[in-house]
Amino acid sequence: MTTMIQVENVAKSFTLHNQGGVNLPVFDEVNFEVAAGEALVLAGASGAGKSSLLRILYGNYRPTRGSIRITHAGRPVDIVSAVPRTVLDVRRRTLGFVSQFLRVIPRVSALDIVRDPLLARGATPETATEKARAMLARLNLPERLWSLAPATFSGGEQQRVNIARSFVDPSPIMLIDEPTASLDAANRDVVVALIAEARAAGSAIVGIFHDEAVREKVATRYLDITAFRKA
Amino acid sequence: MTLHATFPDTALEPAPLLSVAGISRFYGERIGCADVSFDLWPGEVLGIVGESGSGKSTLLRCLAGIDKPDAGEVLFRGGPAPLDIYSVSEQERRRLMRTAWGIVHQNPRDGLRMDVTAGGNVGERLMDRGDRHYGAIRERALDWLQRVEIAGARIDDRPRQFSGGMQQRLQIARVLVSEPRLVFMDEPTGGLDVSVQARLLDLLRVLVRDLGLAAIIVTHDLAVARLLTDRLMVMKDGHVVEQGLTDQVLDDPHHAYTQLLTSAVLGV
Ligand SMILES: Nc1ncnc2c1ncn2[C@@H]1O[C@H](COP(=O)(O)OP(=O)(O)O)[C@@H](O)[C@H]1O
Ligand SMILES: Nc1ncnc2c1ncn2[C@@H]1O[C@H](COP(=O)(O)OP(=O)(O)O)[C@@H](O)[C@H]1O
Ligand SMILES: [Mg+2]
Ligand SMILES: [Mg+2]
Numbered sequence: 001m002t003t004m005i006q007v008e009n010v011a012k013s014f015t016l017h018n019q020g021g022v023n024l025p026v027f028d029e030v031n032f033e034v035a036a037g038e039a040l041v042l043a044g045a046s047g048a049g050k051s052s053l054l055r056i057l058y059g060n061y062r063p064t065r066g067s068i069r070i071t072h073a074g075r076p077v078d079i080v081s082a083v084p085r086t087v088l089d090v091r092r093r094t095l096g097f098v099s100q101f102l103r104v105i106p107r108v109s110a111l112d113i114v115r116d117p118l119l120a121r122g123a124t125p126e127t128a129t130e131k132a133r134a135m136l137a138r139l140n141l142p143e144r145l146w147s148l149a150p151a152t153f154s155g156g157e158q159q160r161v162n163i164a165r166s167f168v169d170p171s172p173i174m175l176i177d178e179p180t181a182s183l184d185a186a187n188r189d190v191v192v193a194l195i196a197e198a199r200a201a202g203s204a205i206v207g208i209f210h211d212e213a214v215r216e217k218v219a220t221r222y223l224d225i226t227a228f229r230k231a
Numbered sequence: 232m233t234l235h236a237t238f239p240d241t242a243l244e245p246a247p248l249l250s251v252a253g254i255s256r257f258y259g260e261r262i263g264c265a266d267v268s269f270d271l272w273p274g275e276v277l278g279i280v281g282e283s284g285s286g287k288s289t290l291l292r293c294l295a296g297i298d299k300p301d302a303g304e305v306l307f308r309g310g311p312a313p314l315d316i317y318s319v320s321e322q323e324r325r326r327l328m329r330t331a332w333g334i335v336h337q338n339p340r341d342g343l344r345m346d347v348t349a350g351g352n353v354g355e356r357l358m359d360r361g362d363r364h365y366g367a368i369r370e371r372a373l374d375w376l377q378r379v380e381i382a383g384a385r386i387d388d389r390p391r392q393f394s395g396g397m398q399q400r401l402q403i404a405r406v407l408v409s410e411p412r413l414v415f416m417d418e419p420t421g422g423l424d425v426s427v428q429a430r431l432l433d434l435l436r437v438l439v440r441d442l443g444l445a446a447i448i449v450t451h452d453l454a455v456a457r458l459l460t461d462r463l464m465v466m467k468d469g470h471v472v473e474q475g476l477t478d479q480v481l482d483d484p485h486h487a488y489t490q491l492l493t494s495a496v497l498g499v
Contacts, residue, residue: 015485017486017487017491018487018491018494059476059479060478060483061479061483085274085275085461088461105436106430106433107430107433
């Protein structure tokens with residue numbers, strides 16, 4: 001199987017300059033790989049650094065040390081040292097991030113939010129609309145909401161728009177941070193199925209799941225990041 | 232409607248659109264901006280953030296060729312040959328500013344001709360560029376008014392009959408109609424009410440993305456920077472203290488000053 005992510009010697013600490021310059025070590029010497037078709041679930045207590053690690057993989061947090069090779073269009077790219085426009089290109093074509101919250105953009109409808117990744121990758125407007133509608137329906141978002149901007153939606157509705165956007169055209173690598181937090185059981189099952197389908201189609205998954213039942217259905221492998229805490 | 236930036240394959244891009252090296256500008260003893268260097272690539276949107284007085288406008292005025300810095304060089308590669316913008320003739324620089332560049336001023340009155348109709352304000356830029364066919368110019372002006380959400384019926388009204396938000400949208404149409412490669416904006420939503428700002432921001436976001444413009448946007452508002460920019464430069468006392476991908480700088484700020492700026496605003 002193709003290695004999609006290769007993490008080498010990664011460390012992260014935060015220096016809080018405006019709180020007396022205190023240094024907050026999170027983890028050190030993190031090494032692992034993820035192959036296409038795998039689902040690696042990050043484990044560890046709250047505050048262990050699971051979200052920080054996921055954000056580092058996305059190029060959102062900068063590690064204190066180490067490298068992260070992402071297989072992008074068949075070539076390795078170190079997301080840590082890549083220039084901004086390369087990081088953005090890697091995100092557009094290779095890295096998907098599913099966060100707990102939808103970042104609402106004023107005046108953009110739910111349907112357009114979900115269509116967008118398809119259009120960005122060159123789908124025709126008709127195909128994009130059709131797939132987006134199917135995905136919103138599958139996540140049980142009432143059709144009357146599709147043409148509205150999600151600013152006024154409930155947390156669970158926004159979350160489903162977010163998931164629809166992320167899974168309408170799964171990326172080769174999917175980074176997932178507690179996507180089911182505000183969902184009911186039926187929609188949780190949809191998310192589990194979407195992740196399984198993405199994996200079957202060859203995506204490499206790295207995820208954090210609060211819910212133990214979800215975790216066990218999704219994981220092909222676990223990584224307890226408490227092990228990387230500095231002594 | 233697109234939310235995404237479209238980036239050409241990075242391997243295919245030979246050179247940055249703008250190369251900035253060592254720009255410094257002083258006001259007597261006082262530092263305006265000091266030793267600023269960066270490259271800007273086609274389609275990239277760079278934000279310059281920092282508190283009032285940090286040197287953002289001084290830097291932008293130098294980059295846009297409005298003021299000359301005391302030191303440094305700016306190379307523009309938007310035409311047939313690279314252009315050192317401070318050493319070209321005044322005439323050449325003006326031509327550049329009319330065709331390949333656009334400047335959106337904070338105060339629309341600085342960018343508009345207040346005694347010329349809305350249609351004339353937009354059409355004038357096309358005539359500067361060499362367009363001569365009156366009917367075609369008026370048609371394009373009309374199209375652009377509609378793109379910035381100004382009703383076509385207002386084409387013969389003068390900007391002073393417009394609200395502040397409309398004036399700003401008209402200025403944007405005037406700048407973008409000539410299809411510049413690079414646009415400079417200084418606090419484009421600065422003087423407007425919050426509700427008017429949101430509409431203008433959304434419009435800017437869509438236009439910048441759809442046209443694949445390179446842009447340099449000065450703002451003190453981190454939410455504006457988050458929405459519109461790919462990259463960020465943080466300025467303090469005339470110096471760039473931190474730069475990087477916009478979400479990196481805002482979510483994982485390293486410099487003490489950036490941490491102060493981001494902690495002062497919730498949820499940007
Ligand atoms: N941007 C940040 N600035 C400072 N500290 C942070 C930041 N993000 C996370 N942390 C800290 O890093 C530690 C790990 O947090 P996080 O990665 O969210 O853990 P988890 O997801 O496992 O609960 C926590 O102590 C948290 O407060
Ligand atoms: N025309 C000027 N004459 C003298 N000092 C100036 C002038 N313009 C700006 N300055 C000074 O240069 C510094 C940077 O100002 P400016 O570039 O306007 O900052 P910003 O746009 O970030 O608010 C400030 O200390 C300001 O007082
Ligand atoms: Mg977390
Ligand atoms: Mg200013």
